[in-house]
Amino acid sequence: MTMKLYRNILTIASLAFLGACSKDLGNYDYKDINKITIGNVLDGDHNSERIYRVVFGDSLNIIPDIQGTVSGTDTSNLSFAWVVKGDTLSRYKDLRRLADFGFGKMVCNYYVTDRTTNAVLNYNFTLEISSDAARAHYILTEDDEHNTVLVTKSALNSAMPFRYVRTVGTHSLGKNPASLAIRRNDGSSATNYTYTIILTAKDASPNIVEVLTTDILPILFYGPEQFVETPEVNKITWHYHSLRTTTAYILNNGKVHFVKKGAISSVLYRNDPLDYDFGESGLFTNGSLYSRYIAGWDYKNKRMRIFSTTGVAANDLYTTNWDHIIDPSLTEGHDYLMGVETFYSSPYKFAMLTKKGDSLYSHEAVLPAYTAVSSYGRVAAAKVEGLDRMEATPVYHGGAHFWYFGIGRTIYRTSLLGLDLQPVVTLPNDGSGDIVTFNFNYDQANNFTKIGIATYNPASGQDLKGSYYVYDIASNTIEASYLNVLHKAKKIEIGL
DSSP: OOHHHHHHHHHHHHHHHHHHHSOOOOOOOOOOOOOEEEESSOOOSSGGGSEEEEETTSEEEEOOEEEETTTBTOOTTEEEEEEETTEEEEOSSSEEEESOSOOEEEEEEEEEEETTTTEEEEEEEEEEEEOSOSSEEEEEEEOTTOBEEEEEEESSOTTSOOEEESEETTEEOOEEEEEEEEEEEEEEETTEEEEEEEEEEEESSSSEEEEETTTTEEEEEESGGGBSSOOSSOOEEEEEEOSSSSOEEEEETTEEEEEETTEEOOOTTTTOTTOOOOTTTOBOBOSTTTTTEEEEEETTTTEEEEEEESSSSOOSOEEEEOTTTSOGGGGTTOEEEEEEEEEOSSSEEEEEEEEETTEEEEEEEEEGGGTOOOEEEEEEEEEOTTGGGOOSOOEEETTTTEEEEEETTEEEEEETTOOOOEEEEEOOSSSOOEEEEEEEBOOTTOOOOEEEEEEEOTTOOSSOOEEEEEEETTTTEEEEEEEEEESEEEEEEEOO
């Protein structure tokens, strides 16, 4: 060992000895640190082990067990914050509230702060809020301030309550609701399917939102930015999706456009010499004939209009009208009610209902073999008692070829060939007001089993003046009645 190294070792040893023998003059506090733990919560190293699942509108209860190594169960010096997607929902120890603040998976944090040391403990978890409306009654309503409220009632579990939706994701449903459509999305089996609903509001940005019902989150929007040609006026008022085509159609400022793959087309039949105006909802419902014929009620010219393509090939270049076939004198002074494509007794037809005073009128245009409109005429007319109380738009049953009417508190039906109204169901005398809208359940084959019926009593003293009924067609009974559960209903779709 060298002399230099030996001296260094002695020096270190001497210093250690002196330090050990010297008096401790410091003022030290050896209190234990209060270490906080969070128990009685979902735990695990992977995020998938910390997912709380709850149905929208149900109670969300997370009650942690907080322990401190010094404080024990005393939480008086602790503060709490439940933060969901950056927003603080609660500052109490326990999270107790309705899961009514969104849909889907949300990143969440529970912060516990020890105010004596400012130490913060974070419990990270995921909240998954799902919809019980994957198959449901969907009711488009409007509150007293004209705000759009989508109401859902599960068709799979009758015990589930009505849900009230004003926003989907971050999108407000807007004001002045206009239309509601439904589409079935088939899965890998006959029982594996979901529904998509499409909502339209006159005053929303954008106007149309498509929503997957499993989570009530938006998947597609249509508004002014989606037009391939900027319209002079943005006044989207109506959306219709055909059962048998992949294309949907809208009305903007009275003109027809098709919508597909996130884009809105130019005006269809843009060079009409009469400058047609189908108003807010004058486009006929149409399935097999779309992309070949368009029909509607022209509010400007007070008549049925039919436009067609140059041939029978499916395309959207409408260049021909059939005004020379349609006699406008047959509907002079009439109010339009409903128009639909139908097929019975071989040729396709466009059937239309109008009213004038206390009389109903049925009209049809005949289209043999897709090639032309061969004739147009009035099929029937009849005086109808209480017609002034008909607020609900008529509904067409494509399988039975019947019109259905809601007048007062009764639903009637009549065949396409006449207007001899026969009562189907009369609601009980419970003071819930007159029928404002009704509809069959969604079924591509027209094998309907239910009718959803909404009423409204403006004189009601209840906060919600609308009621809802479910009529079972097979048993000819009202299977469910729900009083004062709705704002004023505009449209119903039922996905069973």
